[in-house]
Amino acid sequence: MAIPVETFHLSPSAQGTLQARIQQMVAEGILAGRFRRGEKLPSTRKLARHLGVSRITVTLAYTELQANDYLTSRGRSGYFVSENAPEPPDFGAPPERADRVDWGAALAQRFDDGQPLGMGKPTDWTKYRYPFIYGQADPTLFDHANWRLCAMQALGARNFDALTQDQYDADDPELVSFIARHTLPRRGILARPDEILITMGAQNALWIAAQVLAAGRPVAVENPCYPALRQILRQAGSPLRSVPVDEHGLPPEQVPAGTRVIFTTPSHQCPTSATLPLARRKALLARAADLGALIVEDDYEFEMSYLNPPSPALKSLDEDGRVIYVGSFSKSLFPGLRLGYLVGSAPFIREARALRASVLRHPPGLIQRTAAQFLSLGHYDALIRRIGKALAARRQVMEEAVAQHGLRVAGRGAHGGSSLWMQAPEGVDTGVLAARLRANSVMIEPGKAFFAGETPPRQFYRLGYSSIPSERIGAGVERIAAALEGLS
Incomplete structure (x- = not known):
């Protein structure tokens, strides 16, 4: 591996001749462990041009380091860190720096609540x-071979534009099409492409929904619930109203008056695994309508319905457009994929897309196209x-x-x-x-x-x-x- 020439900087406070300072700079890099045995140094010509010194000065410094067994020369290949170079000592973790900044006053907002x-x-x-x-995923169950093939297809010339161009706020049309035609109808949901937004997993989807819908507004959450959701809502400045769940999930009548947004996991309550019965789903929609509230439905793990067919999504019963649906491929494929989606009325998705674009534009094109290939070829099912x-x-x-x-x-x-x-x-x-x-x-x-x-x-x-x-x-x-x- 070659050491980038940009790594080298002469300290203006260093003492001695230019040759001695270059020699010291390289030796300190080796002793500190930044330059490893076998790594190639920049050529004398390139380093001289970068540092603004003569080439002979760099050559003399390299020659002296070679004599001291810090460097070795390999014919016409250049100079390398010697295999006999000193091993950097292990001093443990660097000491804490005593900042002169009052971070208590400098931080405009706090996001770390101390929870791991x-x-x-x-x-x-x-x-x-x-x-x-x-x-967490079980690697023995995952289809590595076909995922690798789909990744290779996604890297092919046909998909080059989808991977390399800045799509601004747009999503991969193949992935959106599959979600609209295949994934959502299984949950009883019909949606147009302008009602779907790809996200970096379900947590990113919840964060976007909280910022767009719940910022500063009273929200109702299940108790117990996904811990990161409470953190997301606190960061949005939303007053939290915790509603205790029972063996059938969230009791709609317990949602407090004044609530503007309800966050719920009706198909698979987190963490109790309770499923909201159909009668309660209808009652929750009616309660939200009475309150003029919106509902954010996190429909995680619906694919894992191997005992009985899953209940219809709450969104499938929604006739008012007040339910925002959150889905994810992270649990069914693998957590590191970080790929999810939001489904809602077009005005909401338009605002959510603008917020996402201001933070990360769009999820990486390679991940979206690879997933689209994996889904559309039947490997996902x-x-x-x-x-x-x-x-x-x-x-x-x-x-x-x-x-x-x-x-x-x-x-x-x-x-x-x-x-x-x-x-x-x-x-x-x-x-x-x-x-x-x-x-x-x-x-x-x-x-x-x-x-x-x-x-x-x-x-x-x-x-x-x-x-x-x-x-x-x-x-x-x-x-x-x-x-x-x-x-x-």
């Missing part, structure tokens, strides 16, 4: 033998069938293991899903439980973060089964039961 991102999941979760975590079959088998093993060890299920998806919402015995703090289980190579998700309020309940936890093979579920649940018994 990713529900506190460690980045090395794959090293755990029993990862009962939610929202085949993947969903394969994942559904695997999750159904794992769900059965989970149910049997949980029943065998007497663990209490507080909520389960009637249509499928990829997790169980659990309740520990009274007095058990599942945060403590999770820490104890990690030492035994078991990962669970404590439920505290899902709840609003200053004293959220601590006895709930979530067990995901999308990332753990069936043959390990029984032993993992047994360890959870043993840890619970010890804490009880």
